Amino acid sequence: MSPHAEIPYGAYWSTPFVRWQGSFAHLHSIEFAAHVTRQALARRNIAGEQIDYGVLGMSVPQKHAFYGLPWLTGLAGLAQVGGPTVMQACATGVRVLLACAQEVQSGMASVALGVTCDRTSNGPHLYYPNPKGVGGTGAHEDWVLGNFDCDPLGGHAMLETAENVARDQGFSTAEQHELVLMREAQYRTALQDDSAFLRRFMTLPFEVPAANLRKTVATLAGDEGISHSTPEGLAKLQPVRPGGTVTFGAQTHPADGNAAILVASPERAAALSTNPKMAVRLLGFGQARVGLARMPEATVPAAQRALAQAGLAIGQIDAIKTHNPFALNDLYFARQMGVKVADMNHYGCSLVWGHPQAPMVHARSSS
Numbered sequence: 001m002s003p004h005a006e007i008p009y010g011a012y013w014s015t016p017f018v019r020w021q022g023s024f025a026h027l028h029s030i031e032f033a034a035h036v037t038r039q040a041l042a043r044r045n046i047a048g049e050q051i052d053y054g055v056l057g058m059s060v061p062q063k064h065a066f067y068g069l070p071w072l073t074g075l076a077g078l079a080q081v082g083g084p085t086v087m088q089a090c091a092t093g094v095r096v097l098l099a100c101a102q103e104v105q106s107g108m109a110s111v112a113l114g115v116t117c118d119r120t121s122n123g124p125h126l127y128y129p130n131p132k133g134v135g136g137t138g139a140h141e142d143w144v145l146g147n148f149d150c151d152p153l154g155g156h157a158m159l160e161t162a163e164n165v166a167r168d169q170g171f172s173t174a175e176q177h178e179l180v181l182m183r184e185a186q187y188r189t190a191l192q193d194d195s196a197f198l199r200r201f202m203t204l205p206f207e208v209p210a211a212n213l214r215k216t217v218a219t220l221a222g223d224e225g226i227s228h229s230t231p232e233g234l235a236k237l238q239p240v241r242p243g244g245t246v247t248f249g250a251q252t253h254p255a256d257g258n259a260a261i262l263v264a265s266p267e268r269a270a271a272l273s274t275n276p277k278m279a280v281r282l283l284g285f286g287q288a289r290v291g292l293a294r295m296p297e298a299t300v301p302a303a304q305r306a307l308a309q310a311g312l313a314i315g316q317i318d319a320i321k322t323h324n325p326f327a328l329n330d331l332y333f334a335r336q337m338g339v340k341v342a343d344m345n346h347y348g349c350s351l352v353w354g355h356p357q358a359p360m361v362h363a364r365s366s367s
Contacts, residue, residue: 005101005282006266010274013040014259016206017353019225023218024256025121026211029062033117033258034075035213040260043203046272053109054083057096057116059357060123060143072115081113090323092116092358094285100263101282110268116359117258120144144254154292159240161295162326166245169332176250176327177234179341180351184229187348195222197347223353225253250327255354284310296329300336320344323360324351
C-alpha cells in the first residue's frame with residue numbers, strides 16, 4: 001500500500017469500554033457514538049466541514065440502524081458526510097480503517113471519519129416471518145447470545161475455535177492463565193500517572209449521558225468491569241467445556257463502547273495533527289481465512305500479508321497489538337510469528353478491557 005493516507009496525530013478517540021449490562025447498557029449505540037463524535041471534534045477544534053467521507057462499523061443492530069452512517073453523521077453535525085456501514089464481526093474495525101484509507105488514496109476524499117460502535121448489552125431479539133412455516137410461524141434469534149454460541153457455517157460456538165487450536169498446539173490452561181496475568185499487568189501500566197496513557201485518546205473522567213443525551217447520569221474514571229485476576233483465583237477455575245482448556249478467566253467479556261479515527265491525505269493530516277512532526281502512515285493491510293472453526297489461527301496469515309504489503313519483517317516491528325478474545329490467540333500468534341508474548345499488547349488489549357466487537361481497532365493502539 002502506498003503511503004498516501006495518514007492518521008492525523010491525536011485525531012482519534014474512544015469511550016471507556018464497559019462490561020455489558022453496565023453503565024452504557026441504556027444507550028443507543030449509534031446515537032451515543034454521534035454524541036461522542038460531536039464532542040471529540042469540538043475538543044480538537046476540528047471543523048466538521050473539513051470531513052468529506054465517513055464509514056460506520058457496527059455488529060449489533062440498533063433501532064433505525066437501517067440508516068447507518070448518514071444518520072450518525074447527521075446527529076453529529078456532519079450533515080454533508082455520507083458513506084457506507086460495515087459489519088464484519090470483530091474484523092469490523094480494521095475494515096472501517098481500510099475503507100477510509102482506500103477512499104483517501106483514490107482521491108475521492110481528503111478527510112475520512114471512521115466510527116465504530118456496539119452495544120452488546122440488551123441485544124435485540126429478532127423474528128423472521130415465514131408464511132410457509134408450520135402454522136405460518138417464522139424463525140427467531142437472540143442476535144448477541146445466539147450468534148456467540150453458533151457459527152451457522154459449522155454449527156460451533158466461538159469457544160470451540162479456541163479449543164481446537166489449543167488441542168492441536170498443546171496449549172494448557174496454565175499457559176493461558178499465565179498470559180492473562182501478564183496482559184492484566186500490562187494494562188495496569190496504562191493506569192499509571194492518573195491514566196496518562198488512556199488520556200491520549202480518552203476524555204477522563206468520562207461523563208455518561210442519559211438515554212436522551214441531555215444530562216449526565218454517571219462519571220467513569222476509565223474502563224468499567226475490568227478483572228484483576230490472581231494466580232490462586234484462576235487456578236480454581238475449571239474449563240468451560242468438559243475436557244477442554246479454556247476457562248472463563250482466559251477469555252474476554254462482552255462490552256459496550258465506541259471509538260473513532262480520522263484518515264486523511266498527508267497534507268490534510270499535517271494540518272489536523274496535534275503534532276505535525278508525528279506522521280502516522282498506513283502501510284499495509286491483510287486478510288486471511290483459515291479452516292472452519294479455527295478462528296485464532298487467522299491473524300497469522302493476515303499479519304504476514306500486511307507485513308509483505310508494507311515491505312517489512314516481523315523483526316522490524318517495535319509495537320504489536322492484537323485482538324485476543326481468548327488468551328490462546330496470543331499464544332498461537334507468538335509461536336507462529338516468532339515473537340515473545342511479553343512483547344505484544346503493551347498497555348492492554350481486548351482480552352482485558354472487553355469485546356464490543358466493532359470498535360476493536362480504533363484509538364486503543366495510540367502510542
